[in-house]
Amino acid sequence: MPRTVAVRPDLGRLASEVPGVALGGAAALLGVAGTAMFVAARPVLGEDALFLVVDATVALVYGLTSALVLSRRRHVVGYLLAVAALGGGLSAAAGGWRVLATARGLSPEPFASAFSWAWVPGTLGLFLVVPWLVRQRPADAPWWGPTVGATIAVTTAVLSVGLHYTAFSVSLGAAVVWGLVTAAGVERRRRRAPAPDAVGLGWLALGTLVLAVSFVPLLLPLGWVPLWLTPALHLVSQALFPAAVLAVVLRQRLWGIEVAVSRTVLAGALTVGLSATYLLATVLLSGVVPGEGWAQTLAAAAVVVAVQPSRLWLEPRVHRLVYGAAGDPSRVAARMGGELGRADGRLLDSLVESVRTALRLESVAARGEDGTVLATAGTATAEPTALPLAAAGGPVGTLLVTARPGEVLDGRTRRALDELSAVVAAGLLLRRTADELARTRERLTRARLQERQVIRRELHDGLGPSLAGLRLGLSGVANLVGADPEAARTMLAALQEELDRRVEDVRVVARTLLPPVLEELGLEPALRELVTRHAESGFTVRLHADVPGALPAPVAAAAYGIAAEAVLNAARHSGAGGCDVEVGVDGAGLRVVCRDGGGGRSPGAPAGVGTHAMRERAEELGGSLRIDGPPGGGTVVEALLPLAPALEESR
Structure with missing residues (x-):
């Protein structure tokens, strides 16, 4: 009987990822240092302060995200996020130093110049390169997608260092266009991918879109839109983009930070939606409602009314992004329940594969009461956890599951397994019933064949020879009718008695099979x-x-x-x-x-x-x-x- 085991993370593998984790940690420290220097200078808050906050947020959020990814698995996206975090941290540190040095009467250069260019390659790479590679196998990405994105990001970075503002604006415009293309590519992949592989791609497309659009105000003439809109959109994207990356790369295995990620994503999405509602309502009402301030007041009222419906609509979707099928096992159970109608030889294989895929498990197997493994999906590399399966008021077998290497079966996954195991148990019972029905049909077929053999024996060994004897007797009577009528009558009487016995034999056979009195x-x-x-x-x-x-x-x-x-x-x-x-x-x-x-x-x-x-x-x-x-x-x-x-x- 398998024991319930908790598979610990592979410490040797984690140690091999220390350099990647150190990159993320260093970026986060740079972001904290830049923020601390800025606060120590006690400056007058302005637009530069907002951009510094964005850089510090990029360093912290993506530093932690890259550290989390690289501590779980070796993935190129983890290193790209670390590069973006380092760029943001360096830019935040440079911006903080510039403010502090100026306040103290010191010379901020040359380090302070990094505030204008250090963020460029990593931040642009977030929405130009990373979305193409956010998949289980980055090698499956089309080569031209990340190549074009990396070329634009590097070109823009070089132009920002050289202070070529016109060329920089053109390159930044190309980055916005390619960002929109990238967002459309991710959405297209989401629509075509199987349901388990599409988890998180919708949010990734939305985060990519927000990041790309956030640079549009920098391309417009001054005064068309408030300059704070760019850092505001940047900050909002930090609530969407990292969570989508974690969901796709780590496949809903977030090491216990699910609640924090879920709430952050929900808050960010609500901020985006309600901000857009406020801006749109303000623009539309300002041309309709007379009087100063009334349009803004009505727009604010619209935002207040939209808060609860927006939250109710977003919450289950964010929940599904962060927790995957484990957060909503009823959807998986409904899909699996539809497969029960198949009742063919592949039913159990399909059910256990659905459980393994939906809950991101290493292996799932269904074992019958006799200990025979009837269906399996994946290969177990550790001792499995055994879950009893019961249906129709009694045990029908056992479900054996193993988590992926370095992961554990958390409480949410176990609760989802408890719900889904009922469907697997129903499939196992259906399989057993189908097997019993097949055996019953086989027994019935053999029984009918044996009854036919009994009838054939009675006809061949009993009635057949008797009828042949009667035929010979009748021939003898025909020969005696003319010569000896009395002997012919005697023989006819004997033949009649024999015929009566044979008729009774036929009745005995019929009564033996199913007598009328039994039914009556x-x-x-x-x-x-x-x-x-x-x-x-x-x-x-x-x-x-x-x-x-x-x-x-x-x-x-x-x-x-x-x-x-x-x-x-x-x-x-x-x-x-x-x-x-x-x-x-x-x-x-x-x-x-x-x-x-x-x-x-x-x-x-x-x-x-x-x-x-x-x-x-x-x-x-x-x-x-x-x-x-x-x-x-x-x-x-x-x-x-x-x-x-x-x-x-x-x-």
Whole structure:
């Protein structure tokens, strides 16, 4: 039985990523240092202060994001984020130093000049290069996407250092255009990707779009739009872009910071939406509503009204971005439930693959009650966690899951597994029921074949030779009619008696298969008719029956067929003058016993068609058949037929 284990992070692998983590940490420290110098100078707040806040935020947010990514897996996006964070941190430190040096009467150059260019390559790379590479396999990205983006970012950085403002503006305009192309490319990938691979891509496209659009005010003539709009949009994008990168690269495995990321993304998205609502309402109402300040007041009222509906609409989407399917297992369960209608050989494989893909697990396997693994998805590299599967009021198997290397099964994933395991259990029960149905059909087919063999034997060995003898007898009568009429009449009388016996044999075969009295009056009257019929042929059947009146038809038919075949075998092969038949309820089943005092079965004698037919009748209902030769001779045939399954089947 597998133990529940918590797989610890691979410390050796984490140690190999120390340089990447150190880059992110250094960037964050630079951002903090720049902010501290700015605060120490106690300057008058202006537009430069907003840009410094943006640079410090880039250093902190992307420094931490890159450190988190690189501590989890080696991915090129992690290093690009570290470069962006270093650029932002260097720019923030330079800006803070410039303000502090100026306030203290010191010379800020040459370090202060970095405030105008250090942020350019990394920040532009965020929306020109990174979105193309944010995928599980960066090598799958089209080469031209990140290549064009990197070329524009480097060119713009070089122009910013050289203070070529006209060329810089043109290059920055190209960056905005390519940023829009990049956002459209990410959205196109989201629409075409399978559902599990599309998680986070919509937010990544939105973050890319916001970042690209945030540079538009820098390209417009002064005074067209407030200059603070650019840093404001930059700050808003920090709530969308990093979370989308984490969701796609780390696949909803955020090491316990899900709540913080979720709330940050929700706050950022609400800020974007409500700010856009305010600006749009202000522009539209200013041309309609007279009076100074009324347009802004109504726009503010519109924002207040929109807060709660916007939050209700955004919250489940942000939840799905951060937590993936583990945050909304009912959606996955509904999708998996639709697969239950297939009921084919691939059903269980499809269900366990859906669980593995939706919850980002390393492996998932479904094991039956007998310990046989019936379906598996992925390959386990650690001891699995076992979750019991129950359906229809009882256990049906076990679900075995393993987290990806370096990850653990957190509480949210376990709760999602508890919900999804019910669907897997239903699939396992359906699979077991389908297998039982297939076995039942096979038994029914064999039973029909054996009954046909019985009829063929009776016709071939009994009725066939008798009819041939009657034909010869009639030929003899035809020869005697003219020469010896009296002998012909005597022979005709003998032939008539033989024909009557053969007609009775046909009736015996028909009654043995399913006598009319069994359908009309029930099992006990049918058994008494069986006793009477054998008594007419000189074989005594002593019946002891205590049968309930409301006996299900399948049980009654099986019990009669077994009793009739056992009595017929005793009459034909035992050599005894009679047998005892006992039929009655025993616990939850109906017991049928036939005992004779004959010579018994020969050791090693093969089972005949009749024996196979009795066994098949019992097993069709989930019962059993036993044939023994007790000491002192004779044969005992004992069948136990369960009543409960038959009752359900009869319903």
